[in-house]
Amino acid sequence: MNKHLEQLIDLSIVDKEIDAFEPQIEEANHKYEAILATKEGLAEEIATLEEEIKAEELKKQKNELHLAELSAKLEENSKKSAEIKTEREMKSLQLEEEIAKEQVTFANEEIERLEKVIDNKKDKSAALQTKMDELEGSLASVKEEVDAKLAEIDKERQEVFSKKEKLVAGMNQKGLSFYQKIRRWAKNTTAVPVKNQACMGCFMVISDKVYADVIKGEEITTCPHCGRILYLEKEEAAHEA
Ligand SMILES: [Zn+2]
Structure with a gap:
């Protein structure tokens, strides 16, 4: 076979080999990047949960404040009842008391409900945190593995590069x-x-x-x-x- 033709064929094979390294490099990097992406996703989920917990806690605080106001009012009413003179006053006071007690019941129920919601979200957040810690732990070993693979690919690539260099040097x-x-x-x-x-x-x-x-x-x-x-x-x- 013509020497120049042979060189061109060899060069095309070497160039193909060089191109074949790219997907290998991408694949190696992808493994590490996928874990990083999952970790970021978890961090976002946790941040969202923390925001939601804060919002629920604020609602709980409002209810607790309301409870304090109601109990102050009930205390005041019981003082007033000592000074009551007419039946009309008595009835009006009783009505106020009933309403306040209903509101106390409602606020207590609401606080209980919110506490459950908060606990639930805290559990979820903790589970995600555990998952994230596990990923964090494996990240270093995966990085090591990927770096080793990349070094191996690079070594092979250098060999192919020098093969190409020699080939090109001999071509017109x-x-x-x-x-x-x-x-x-x-x-x-x-x-x-x-x-x-x-x-x-x-x-x-x-x-x-x-x-x-x-x-x-x-x-x-x-x-x-x-x-x-x-x-x-x-x-x-x-x-x-
Ligand atoms: Zn053709």
């Missing part, structure tokens, strides 16, 4: 810029094999003449339909020979 500028021009749009399918006389980039069948050129491999042949660099894989070449 003309062939390289020809390759790069195609790669700009064809990305990882810049050089593609021919199978069953079809270009594996655009899947169109190539003419007998072009196919014969590809089989010979003496020149760099491009697909007449899409412009990708064509080559024959070893098995196919053995089959054609």
Whole structure:
């Protein structure tokens, strides 16, 4: 096979290998970021619950204040009752007392209800906090794991980079810029094999003449339909020979 063609094919393989690292890096980072995101979500939920607890506690305080007022009023009424002279005054006082007592009952019930709501929300918040603490605990080990994975990927990547460097150093500028021009749009399918006389980039069948050129491999042949660099894989070449 033509040496320049061979170099272009090797370069396309190396470039493909380099691109394949990106999703691996993303995947490794994703694991750590997912835990961080979950943790943030929990923190938000807890903050919302804390706000709600504050609001319920404020309601409870208002009811307690009301209770204090009512009991002061009842005390005052009992003092007044000693000084009552007429039946009308007596009845009016009794009515006031009844209303106040009803309000006391209602306020007590309301306080009890609010306390239950507050306890419930506090339990929920505590459970979320426990979950968050667990995540916090695993975060360090996951970070370590991810960093190790990233270092491993980086090492492999450096090896592929130096492979590419060596390859590019041995290539002529003309062939390289020809390759790069195609790669700009064809990305990882810049050089593609021919199978069953079809270009594996655009899947169109190539003419007998072009196919014969590809089989010979003496020149760099491009697909007449899409412009990708064509080559024959070893098995196919053995089959054609
Ligand atoms: Zn093609």
